[in-house]
Amino acid sequence: MQDTQDVPNPRPKRILVVGGGVSGLVTLRNLRERGEFAQVQLVERRDDIGGVWYLDDNRSGSSPSPRWPSPAYPGLIGNVLPEFLSFSGAPPFPEPLSAPTGQPFPSLSETHAYLRQFAAPLLPQIRLNIEVLAAEELSAQGGWRVRMREWRDGEPTEVEEIWDAVVIAVASYDHPVFPDTRGIPQLRELGLAPHSQGWRGPNGYEGKRVLVVGNANSGNDMAAQLAPLARAVYQSIRRPNFPGFPSLSDPRITRVVPIEEYVVRTVGGRNTVDARLADSTVIRDLDVVLFGTGYQPFPDFVRVLQAQPGQTPLLSPLVTLHTNRIPELHRYTLYARNPTLAFVGTAVASYTPFTIADMCSTWLTLAWAGEIAYPTTVQGLLEFEAERLAAVAAGRAEMEAASAGDTGQEASSLASYGVLGPFEEAYAAGLRAEVVEARPDLGAILHVWDPERTAVREGMFDTKRKALELAREQDAERESAANN
Known part of the structure; x- marks a missing residue:
């Protein structure tokens, strides 16, 4: 397939969102409330929404589906402040119960409770206990065949559905990464x-x-x-x-x-x-x-049509275990060779994943609704990826040069294409500007990315450190009191 191929901006009517965590929930909300589509649904393989924030270690075992435990753990405290966990146009994230004691970051259970409250109006469009086995591209941008396993009454049933467009909003926690160290x-x-x-x-x-x-x-x-x-x-x-x-x-x-x-x-x-x-x-x-x-971003169930010149396109995995990123994405969101496939919260990590997912899915909604235009050739859609890869390579070279005297040290693994880092402000602000140009009314409720707010986001590191220091002091005081 040539990079100059024309790929006109699609206008899908029936959209499936895969994944009921943070990214999937806010994507479902935005597609339903900020776009005009005939049908939007979300499928989630577990028995509740929340993704990583849903810890089911103590569940009763009543769910008919297999277990996919969260990598979270009891007692987990987040490292993002409530103001950056609040979705646009929704009630703000409540003050954590620990805030008066100097611990301003919410707990695992508080975060899950917020997500459940946010999801309550969306429940009619959410289907639980459904595992996506494959999302397969149809020819001529004819949509996506989605094969799923639905768990009811302890028995699996495989179903197949056709959707105009699919949003992959799953995290990468199924695929932990280990070094290649001997032994x-x-x-x-x-x-x-x-x-x-x-x-x-x-x-x-x-x-x-x-x-x-x-x-x-x-x-x-x-x-x-x-x-x-x-x-x-x-x-x-x-x-x-x-x-x-x-x-x-x-x-x-x-x-x-x-x-x-x-x-x-x-x-x-x-x-x-x-x-x-x-x-x-x-x-x-x-x-x-x-x-x-x-972890490695590895939605291995996504299969796209690929072919060498002169050959019939065949379905192939979009990513493999040897791929360290989801390739060929415009704005980390749209698949360049078929923009009816999108990713939210899967291809990139950020300081503030809740608000980034909110911003990306709002942009996606207006793009699919025809209110925001984007390149209409594969080559044009791939320019974003090329620019980001070049910028990341330059940044890594700079970091390695700065740490050249440190034995065994390399550039941080977080200095990679899949981590926004210092690029978050420019990236999110660019999306926001296009959204507000198309929908000025959203400017009053969307989060803002500018130098002032970036300083607050990056300042969370210091706030977290102080909270950790305070927690250590409180633990020491309790230990001392117990020994006296």
């Missing part, structure tokens, strides 16, 4: 290498020697929670994180350089792990290695 396959086979995907808190790690790999949210949270209980906690860091990332130093956590090899030894009938570091140091007799090494 990891054996660790995983023996159950010695759990991923943060299954982390449910530090209970059970008392007296253990633990190595945590990674220094983003998951790695830092696991190390901090293990420190008071474990016999020893090491944290391996391959790359520096973004400046200001909220993480407290702790004398009980020993930070080490990257791992080059893991070796399993059996001592007294018990498996232990030795970790050889890049500086030749060896950490011996580890009980477990915990990986907080992120």
